[in-house]
Amino acid sequence: MATTDLFGQYRLIERIAEGGMGEVFKAKLLREGGFEKIVAVKRLLPALSTRPGFETHFRNEARLAARLNHNNIVHVFDFGKVSETLFIAMEYVDGVDLGSVLAALRERNERLPAALALLVAIEICRGLDYAHRLADEQNHPLKLIHRDISPSNILLSCEGEVKLADFGIASVQTDATQDDVIAGKLAYLAPEQARGEPLDRRTDIYAVGLVLYEMLCGQRARPASLPDKELMVRVESGVIEFPADPAMSDDVVALVRKAASPDKAGRYATAREMQNDVQRVYDRLKVEQKEDLPALFVRLFPDRFTERCGAPERTILATQRIARPLAAEATPPASAEPAPAAAATPTPAAALPSPSSRFRWAWVFAVALLAALAATGYWRWALAGATLEVRSTPPGARIWIDGKDAGRVAPAALDVDAETPFSLRLTLLYHEDYETTFSLLRGETRIAEATLARSLQPCRLETTPPGARVFLNDKLLDGATPIDLGEIPLGEKHVLRVEKDKYVPLQTEFILERKEEGVKTLAYALQDLFKRLTVEADPSEAAVFVDGRRLAGPSPFTVDDLLPGRAVRVVVSMEGYSSEMQDVVPEELDGPLRIALKPFAADLSVGAPEGAVVSVNGEAKGASAHLDDAHKDVQLIAVSVPGGKLSLRVKVAQARDAAGRFLPEATMNIDAQPWARFSLDGGPAQTTPASGKTIRAGRHSLRFSLGGQGPDQTLTLTLR
Known part of the structure; x- marks a missing residue:
């Protein structure tokens, strides 16, 4: 370009x-x-x-x-x-990302030297520990997590530096390119990410474990070539397998397994804890480092880095920079709000000399310059003006003189007209403006210091339905919705949690971007914790059972304490009608569940043994018979076999089962000429005559032997 x-x-x-x-x-x-x-x-x-x-x-x-x-x-x-x-x-990092280094090594059938792998992991943990502990100006933890640690987001410089990129904007990338992220980053997701569960700092630690695995083993813990379904199964399980490698010590394997434990509770609690463990393993193994990062760049990418990384005076051994003593590091300071795009450009700390050195050389230069100006007579001319040094707390406030943008942000020194009154205004995002007036004498230098108060927005919370408990930044507020939240600072992340019995707890984060006139109203609709089911039955006097619990009637019947996403069994029954049963998920219904019963009907089929003849109510039917509407009258069934006859007097009616359904039930009196020994559905042997034998809907067998001596024969009865 x-x-x-x-x-x-x-x-x-x-x-x-x-x-x-x-x-x-x-x-x-x-x-x-x-x-x-x-x-x-x-x-x-x-x-x-x-x-x-x-x-x-x-x-x-x-x-x-x-x-x-x-x-x-x-x-x-x-x-x-x-x-x-x-x-x-x-x-701008003058170097290459870790993913490109690992890919180049794989093409050569090589691995990253173990010393470099451990040292890179130490540096990653060092940066993560700082970010995870970062707090705002009120010393409230920001609870930052990266969410997207992978080799492509780890940058390695020609100076031997290790830097983590895209911190804080991983969720933006996920929202913007969901398909690309899933395709390219699935190999590094923690199980809780794949399952959509809450994340914390241990999610980042899991990803560092997978990156360390890849550096040490020369391959991904989850190969990208796997089919999507198999890859997702591996991600959700969280389990990784190590290749057989006698060169890899048990200490190294143990720390990777702990970092990448499928269960968050089994991982390192903090990045600092993992950093210390990796350092101890490095020190205990006394790993020999034969090559540092700049030398590795030159060997893998000679066309790109020989000139930039090859000069001895630019090469810094990774062990000299990375493996420094693990003294306790201070908690990160509360950071000020950054100014938007128009603010003065900050300079990386690595590019500046130490403060004492910087100020010392500034004074030397100033003295030399003043001497030169005095010699030329310029000093007398300069006395015609004055200097205003503007300082703001927090720093970065934009400076306006007489209503015009001065093009500077505090702290800054401005040349102003002497003995001429002028106005000074300071503006800073999310803060109240500061304004005052000055008049300076010729040659005077005055310091203007201003503390800009954070802008506050009065807020009120309303919920549908009202009466909910409210937690703001984990503090329970007095009263219930609708409720005043007080004055909320702009530009800060706030956590709002709303709870009400029988409703799903609501938790959300919000940041107020600008101040509005009056009171700003936040409104949320709460979702029912339990789902409601309404059943309309016909006839309306029918009994309705939901998972065996009878509902109060008559129709429509309502139950409002069902768990979401769960199927329930609905039975509608009434004597004289055939019962109906349906399994439904309440929230999948567009309206009431409507069930109309049909008048009760029952059929009876009889199958005789070979050579037998079945008669029904005196009419011969052959080897089998089917009785429609068997429930309307008493049925007289005779089964003639060589040597005698088996007689059944059958009455079909209705009986309610444990689920509340009315089902067909037949009561039988059994007789035979001559007498017979029989067994119903494999039960104990009995003799005729016998009365009050019952069968319910289904297929049944009646095994009998005339006179107790003939061959056993089987009669089948099917009741529907």
Whole structure:
């Protein structure tokens, strides 16, 4: 790309990456006075900003990412929108991502040296530990998690540095390119991510375990070549298998297994704990490091890095920089809000000298300059003006003089007209404006210090239905909805939890972006914890049972304490009608469940043994008989066989079962000429005559022997 391509205040030098969200460029930040700085600019696809809520979500996440200031995390300098294109400007890392290094090693059938693998893991954990512990200005933990740690998001520089990229905007990428993320990142998801469960810092630790596995084993724990279903099964199980490798010590395997435990409770509780464990393994094994990162770059990518990484004075051994003593690190300071795109450009800490050195050289330069000016007579001319040093708490406030943008942010020193009154106004996102007036004498230097109060928005919460308990940032408020939430600070993440009996608890996070006139009302509709089912039965006097529990009637029948997503069994019955039974999931119904019963009817089929003749009510039917409407009268059934006859007097009626259904039931009196020994459905042997024998709906067998001596014969009875 030509160096004349401008994007806002950035000159795009070359495209260095592209993906589902957009493109990443090496760019140069241009400012007045010849100021230039090399940065990386991620330019998002214009279509993304048109998605509902995407731009707000992007700005919120980028604002959080800009708080991070650590050597092992890629710094975010700026973010905003040029025309219709969202962008984020980041620290430019002169190097390559870990994924490219591992791919190049696989092509050579090599692995990353164990020393480098352990040291890279130490640096990743160091950056994660800082981010996980970061707090806001009130020292409230921000509870940041990366969500998307993979080799492609771990950058390695020519100076031997290890930096974690895309911290804080992983959720933006997931929303923007869900299909790409699932296809490319599934191999590094923790089981709880795949199952849609709540995430915490241990989710990141699981991903670090998988990255360490890949560095040590030379292959992914979950090969991308697996079919999607099999890959998803492996992701949800969380279990990884180590290849047989005698060169890999038990200590190394144990720490990877702990980091990538399927159960969150079995993992390292913090990144610091894992960092210390990796360091102890490294020290105990006394791993020999034969190659550092710059040397590895030159060997794997000679065309790209021989000139940039090959010079001895630029090469820093990874062991010298990475494996420093594990002294306790201070808790990250509460970070100030970053200014949006128009704010003064911050400079990475690694590019600046120490404060004492910087100020010492500034004074030396100032003294020399003043001496030169005095010699030329310029000093007398300069006394015609004055200097105003503007400082703000928090820093970064934009400076306005007499209502005009001065193009500077505090802290800054401004030349102003002497003995002429002027107004000073300071503005900062999410803060109240500060305004005052000054009049300075000739040659005077005055310090203007201002503390900008955080903007507050009065808020009120309403719920449908009302009467819910409210927790704001884990604190239970007095009273119930509708309720005043008080004055909510702008630009901060707040957690709101609403609870009411018999309703699903609601928890949401919100950030107020701008102050509105009056009281801002937040409104939420609560979902029923239990589902309701209404049954309309015909006849209306029928009995209705839900999972064996009889409902009070008459129709319509209602039950309102059913668990969501669960099927229930509904039985409608009434004497004189055939019962109906259905299994339903209440929330899948569009309205009431309507069930109409039909008048009771029963059929009886009789099958005789070979050579027998069946008669029904004196009429011969042959070897078998079928009786429609068998319930209307007493049925006289005779089965003639060689040597005698078996007689059945059958009365069919209704009987209710345990589920509440009315089913056909037949009562039989059994006789024979001569007498017979019989067994009903394999029961004990009995002799005729016998009365009151019952059978219910289904197929039954009556085994009999005339006179107790003839061969056993079987009669089948099927009642429907």
